[in-house]
Amino acid sequence: MAIAATISLPITSPTRRHVSLLRPSSSSTTTQCILATPQRTLKYPNSRIVASSSSMSIDAPVKTSTFSFLDRKESGFLHFAKYHGLGNDFVLIDNRDSSEPKITAEKAVQLCDRNFGVGADGVIFVLPGINGTDYTMRIFNSDGSEPEMCGNGVRCFAKFVSQLENLHGRHSFTVHTGAGLIVPEIVEDGNVRVDMGEPILKSSDVPTTLPANKDGAVVKAELDVDEVTWNVTCVSMGNPHCITFSNKESQNLVVDELKLAEIGPKFENHKVFPARTNTEFVQILSNSHLKMRVWERGAGATLACGTGACATVVAAVLEGRAGRNCTVDLPGGPLQIEWREEDNHIYMTGSADLVFYGSLPL
Ligand SMILES: N[C@@H](CCC[C@H](N)C(=O)O)C(=O)O
Numbered sequence: 243m244a245i246a247a248t249i250s251l252p253i254t255s256p257t258r259r260h261v262s263l264l265r266p267s268s269s270s271t272t273t274q275c276i277l278a279t280p281q282r283t284l285k286y287p288n289s290r291i292v293a294s295s296s297s298m299s300i301d302a303p304v305k306t307s308t309f310s311f312l313d314r315k316e317s318g319f320l321h322f323a324k325y326h327g328l329g330n331d332f333v334l335i336d337n338r339d340s341s342e343p344k345i346t347a348e349k350a351v352q353l354c355d356r357n358f359g360v361g362a363d364g365v366i367f368v369l370p371g372i373n374g375t376d377y378t379m380r381i382f383n384s385d386g387s388e389p390e391m392c393g394n395g396v397r398c399f400a401k402f403v404s405q406l407e408n409l410h411g412r413h414s415f416t417v418h419t420g421a422g423l424i425v426p427e428i429v430e431d432g433n434v435r436v437d438m439g440e441p442i443l444k445s446s447d448v449p450t451t452l453p454a455n456k457d458g459a460v461v462k463a464e465l466d467v468d469e470v471t472w473n474v475t476c477v478s479m480g481n482p483h484c485i486t487f488s489n490k491e492s493q494n495l496v497v498d499e500l501k502l503a504e505i506g507p508k509f510e511n512h513k514v515f516p517a518r519t520n521t522e523f524v525q526i527l528s529n530s531h532l533k534m535r536v537w538e539r540g541a542g543a544t545l546a547c548g549t550g551a552c553a554t555v556v557a558a559v560l561e562g563r564a565g566r567n568c569t570v571d572l573p574g575g576p577l578q579i580e581w582r583e584e585d586n587h588i589y590m591t592g593s594a595d596l597v598f599y600g601s602l603p604l
Pocket residue numbers: 330383388389390391392393394395481482520538539540541544546547548549550
């Protein structure tokens with residue numbers, strides 16, 4: 243069976259850049275890719291390069307527009323776009339014609355594989371809206387589990403929908419998610435500002451079995467992981483987060499020094515988190531500036547986590563470590579987070595960028 247993938251990169255000039263590769267796979271099937279990138283300088287920017295194990299040739303310029311790519315409907319193929327929000331990357335699938343995701347969780351795991359697939363932290367589906375919303379968002383983590391929400395993902399979702407629907411200028415829409423109603427808005431500079439709703443603090447709803455305070459929240463509770471006692475605050479943004487700023491050895495973590503790959507899984511799978519957890523390790527830089535590294539449930543160390551940044555600011559406020567308006571620096575870049583007192587909602591603002599379009603046989 244032939245394996246074919248077509249990937250094309252949008253750029254701002256009217257002529258699109260493409261590199262096309264034809265090479266036999268290990269089972270002597272064919273893989274075809276069309277690749278281009280707005281960041282990379284290609285040697286032959288307007289040419290089509292065809293390469294195989296035995297030959298490489300350069301064709302005439304290819305003029306596929308982004309819209310014609312998104313309009314592709316050939317059956318038997320999965321057309322997708324890859325986006326990232328601060329390096330937290332996703333395969334986006336136009337699923338507006340059906341309420342059932344076009345691919346299974348198992349297929350999503352294959353797509354997310356960085357060596358044998360497209361490579362991503364998750365796969366996101368744009369489904370028809372329910373409960374009066376414009377759209378529904380569902381997501382599979384790279385391990386195939388399905389989380390309730392994804393903050394960077396919903397910014398990518400908003401940019402993808404804008405392209406699919408050919409929307410321009412400032413606009414917003416309503417999105418049904420496992421965490422309830424989420425409202426992303428594309429603002430003037432192209433960033434996406436998202437009304438992420440209210441944080442959930444009640445311990446049984448996070449969920450965690452850690453001891454709660456008189457308000458039912460877990461704030462600065464002690465948790466033993468890897469023979470160290472950590473102080474943790476637990477917040478759900480629809481999905482569970484465990485946030486730590488300190489442990490018995492350090493009152494303000496130096497996050498670059500942490501061995502994330504060693505301790506991350508121990509938090510994720512700790513028995514006090516019945517639904518597993520995302521974990522944010524946070525360093526306070528000032529009252530309005532935080533630095534965070536994340537170990538994500540179902541995805542491991544990622545370059546950014548939007549729900550995690552929101553949960554972090556809530557935790558910082560609850561612990562009296564920062565104000566309600568913060569810049570959160572993640573390995574992939576900054577997010578602006580506001581936990582607004584008036585409506586108790588959290589507002590997240592950040593970028594979301596297209597990487598390339600692609601097609602795969604189903
Ligand atoms: N990276 C995401 C969160 C994705 C879901 C998470 N791994 C979970 O299982 O809860 C974000 O930006 O919020």
